[in-house]
Amino acid sequence: MKKKNRWLIMLDKLNMTIEEQTGRIDKAIVEEFADFSRSQIQQWLKDGFVTVNGEVVKSNYKVKAGDEIEIIRQAPVELKIEAEDIPLEIVYEDDDVVVVNKPQGMVVHPSAGHASGTMVNALLFHIKNLSSINDVVRPGIVHRIDKDTSGLLMVAKNDEAHESLSKQLKDKTVVRRYVALVHGEIPHEKGTVDAPIGRSKINRQSQAVIEGGKPAVTHFKVLEKFEDFTLIECQLETGRTHQIRVHMQYIKYPIAGDPLYGPRKTLPGTGQYLHAKSLGFVHPKTGEELYFEADLPENFQEILKTLNK
Numbered sequence: 001m002k003k004k005n006r007w008l009i010m011l012d013k014l015n016m017t018i019e020e021q022t023g024r025i026d027k028a029i030v031e032e033f034a035d036f037s038r039s040q041i042q043q044w045l046k047d048g049f050v051t052v053n054g055e056v057v058k059s060n061y062k063v064k065a066g067d068e069i070e071i072i073r074q075a076p077v078e079l080k081i082e083a084e085d086i087p088l089e090i091v092y093e094d095d096d097v098v099v100v101n102k103p104q105g106m107v108v109h110p111s112a113g114h115a116s117g118t119m120v121n122a123l124l125f126h127i128k129n130l131s132s133i134n135d136v137v138r139p140g141i142v143h144r145i146d147k148d149t150s151g152l153l154m155v156a157k158n159d160e161a162h163e164s165l166s167k168q169l170k171d172k173t174v175v176r177r178y179v180a181l182v183h184g185e186i187p188h189e190k191g192t193v194d195a196p197i198g199r200s201k202i203n204r205q206s207q208a209v210i211e212g213g214k215p216a217v218t219h220f221k222v223l224e225k226f227e228d229f230t231l232i233e234c235q236l237e238t239g240r241t242h243q244i245r246v247h248m249q250y251i252k253y254p255i256a257g258d259p260l261y262g263p264r265k266t267l268p269g270t271g272q273y274l275h276a277k278s279l280g281f282v283h284p285k286t287g288e289e290l291y292f293e294a295d296l297p298e299n300f301q302e303i304l305k306t307l308n309k
Contacts, residue, residue: 015071053068081137082124086122089103098127098154104150105271108141108144127155142169146242173281175280177233183255183262196210198212209246216246220235277295278294
């Protein structure tokens with residue numbers, strides 16, 4: 001089994017241990033940690049903020065198994081995360097877990113471009129306790145969905161629950177089913193896309209199916225066919241960034257409304273017609289199997305009615 005590089009993330013320092021050969025150091029870092037751009041890593045290398053085994057290296061350095069990489073980052077801009085009285089649809093809540101139905105258009109957690117109005121800001125208002133594993137910017141956040149993808153997310157209220165849910169994601173035991181409207185009429189009733197995903201070499205803001213990318217598997221089945229469109233259900237076996245969007249584009253059935261991976265302005269609305277409809281996991285404390293479903297948002301239902309006509 002292919003080993004993964006190990007990361008320890010801190011506020012101003014990041015340590016990485018290479019456990020296998022991964023080529024240039026800038027490429028190795030950026031492919032493993034998608035929140036950084038390659039140009040940002042190259043600038044840090046140029047400024048001497050990156051060392052390998054205690055020595056400053058250039059961006060063309062080829063990493064080797066056993067290399068200890070350390071990045072001393074400049075102090076990040078401090079984000080003041082405030083609780084905000086934003087409506088939030090809480091599907092389920094107990095002392096350990098919260099399940100939220102996130103609306104389309106809402107960012108999951110604050111970032112430099114989204115300091116407020118996020119799901120985390122809303123959670124801080126509605127929920128008393130959240131896990132601390134993912135620092136002050138992402139309290140309770142176990143997994144994410146894109147801003148313009150709607151649907152179900154599980155949130156941890158304490159660190160023990162967070163560790164359990166994260167392990168279930170890693171072990172691929174969490175049930176995650178999505179409903180998507182895609183361009184084209186898929187001729188068969190079901191299929192599987194097994195294609196590795198990594199950062200695109202053409203557009204660094206997007207992901208793509210690339211050689212040497214991380215393993216990614218998406219299963220899908222056809223729910224309904226329309227003229228020039230197909231409604232499908234997708235089940236994730238892995239959870240790569242933009243996985244369903246990338247895989248459906250790869251097999252030439254891009255998701256309708258997707259501004260990054262599909263034709264633009266073919267249907268009314270903003271953002272992709274992709275909804276995280278089903279979520280199932282084992283309760284971290286009781287061991288009970290929990291399963292939830294969320295109806296398609298109104299704009300999604302309306303576009304299906306229009307296509308039916």
